[in-house]
Amino acid sequence: MCSTILVTGGAGYVGSHVCLALSQAGFTPVVYDNLSNGHAAFVQWGDLEIGDIRDGARLDAVIARHRPVAVLHFAALIEVGESVKAPGRFYDNNVVGALTLIEAARRGGIGAMVFSSTCATYGDPVYLPMDEAHPQAPLTPYGRSKLMVEQALADYSTYAGFRSVCLRYFNAAGADEEGRIGERHHPETHAIPLALQTALGQRQGFKLFGDDYDTRDGTAVRDYVHVMDLADAHVRALKYLLDGGETTVFNLGAGTGTTVAELIDTIRRTTNRPFPVETAPRRPGDAPCLVADNRRAREVLGWQPTRTLDDIVRTAWRWHAAEREALEV
Numbered sequence: 351m352c353s354t355i356l357v358t359g360g361a362g363y364v365g366s367h368v369c370l371a372l373s374q375a376g377f378t379p380v381v382y383d384n385l386s387n388g389h390a391a392f393v394q395w396g397d398l399e400i401g402d403i404r405d406g407a408r409l410d411a412v413i414a415r416h417r418p419v420a421v422l423h424f425a426a427l428i429e430v431g432e433s434v435k436a437p438g439r440f441y442d443n444n445v446v447g448a449l450t451l452i453e454a455a456r457r458g459g460i461g462a463m464v465f466s467s468t469c470a471t472y473g474d475p476v477y478l479p480m481d482e483a484h485p486q487a488p489l490t491p492y493g494r495s496k497l498m499v500e501q502a503l504a505d506y507s508t509y510a511g512f513r514s515v516c517l518r519y520f521n522a523a524g525a526d527e528e529g530r531i532g533e534r535h536h537p538e539t540h541a542i543p544l545a546l547q548t549a550l551g552q553r554q555g556f557k558l559f560g561d562d563y564d565t566r567d568g569t570a571v572r573d574y575v576h577v578m579d580l581a582d583a584h585v586r587a588l589k590y591l592l593d594g595g596e597t598t599v600f601n602l603g604a605g606t607g608t609t610v611a612e613l614i615d616t617i618r619r620t621t622n623r624p625f626p627v628e629t630a631p632r633r634p635g636d637a638p639c640l641v642a643d644n645r646r647a648r649e650v651l652g653w654q655p656t657r658t659l660d661d662i663v664r665t666a667w668r669w670h671a672a673e674r675e676a677l678e679v
């Protein structure tokens with residue numbers, strides 16, 4: 351089997367790791383990315399086609415050239431804080447872009463898509479852990495842009511026979527075991543890379559946002575899932591669709607909650623560097639606790655997250671330390 355898969359946003363963090371997993375599973379990824387936040391050097395397992403998902407004609411040409419059998423759609427603007435400042439950019443890129451892509455896929459004879467959604471579509475938790483039936487009330491334009499695409503995909507399935515799997519990630523983290531690719535966001539807002547860059551001396555100190563939450567140590571709880579476990583789930587979701595599976599949604603989280611204080615302890619232990627941490631006010635829009643109920647992905651896809659928080663921090667540390675070294679050369 352060497353079916354070609356169109357991977358939008360495949361030059362970014364999660365998409366590049368999924369390309370690695372696709373190639374290991376015998377698929378041929380073709381990355382479609384405008385490189386606004388991606389890196390050509392992350393495209394190592396197939397061709398790179400530079401283009402924007404809002405450019406239907408360019409998509410038509412790429413689909414005609416490579417004849418993919420399905421689309422994995424990662425391309426999006428992802429910064430939650432930016433989305434509050436510039437909602438129009440997010441709706442244009444994430445919603446108009448997704449609709450343009452779906453239409454191009456259909457014109458090109460593609461009948462299935464795996465879509466990167468997020469736990470941010472749930473908003474504040476009503477109950478924990480959160481399953482896929484949890485109410486969806488996003489707190490930001492970013493989360494709402496993702497929910498709108500989920501809803502459009504549901505209608506495309508019902509009324510046009512275009513099948514999809516929406517994968518709602520919790521906190522993607524970690525890196526390729528061999529250090530070939532990793533997390534490189536500009537600007538970086540995620541806790542793990544920021545703490546590791548502080549441990550490396552690239553940042554002054556780590557700001558811990560809020561120690562007055564109603565959690566076991568007062569800091570916010572998140573569900574960190576290794577990016578290669580996420581990648582494995584994408585390959586499974588793709589095979590599910592190629593086998594004729596019907597449109598559905600899965601949570602992708604490890605199912606375990608970690609507080610920010612516990613995360614910092616793990617990072618200090620792994621790096622063996624006692625970097626400075628300063629408590630700061632809560633970050634606006636942050637939920638106190640987000641943990642996935644991942645039973646559905648386990649049962650339907652046979653998915654099993656196998657990497658621990660230690661694996662996440664170890665692989666991320668290796669990646670960020672190598673990035674730091676590269677800067678010194």
Ligand SMILES: NC(=O)c1ccc[n+]([C@@H]2O[C@H](COP(=O)([O-])OP(=O)(O)OC[C@H]3O[C@@H](n4cnc5c(N)ncnc54)[C@H](O)[C@@H]3O)[C@@H](O)[C@H]2O)c1
Nearest residue numbers: 359361362363364384386387388402403425426466468522
């Ligand atoms: N990182 C996380 O923890 C997380 C959590 C939940 C959901 N997600 C979702 O996963 C997906 C990937 O996230 P990531 O962390 O890898 O982000 P990323 O910024 O590293 O990757 C996104 C990629 O999409 C490309 N892109 C953006 N807009 C484009 C456009 N209009 N046309 C073509 N390419 C475009 C960027 O250049 C980049 O390579 C996103 O859809 C994001 O919303 C990520």
Ligand SMILES: O=c1ccn([C@@H]2O[C@H](COP(=O)(O)OP(=O)(O)O[C@H]3O[C@H](CO)[C@H](O)[C@H](O)[C@H]3O)[C@@H](O)[C@H]2O)c(=O)[nH]1
Nearest residue numbers: 468470521539540541542544557558559570572610633636
């Ligand atoms: O410098 C920092 C950065 C983060 N945090 C804390 O660490 C936890 C994790 O924060 P991240 O920014 O790493 O991740 P989020 O949970 O905010 O974000 C995740 O969920 C978002 C939606 O809520 C988006 O989907 C995003 O892409 C995804 O990583 C939060 O409690 C946050 O307040 C800090 O204390 N200091």
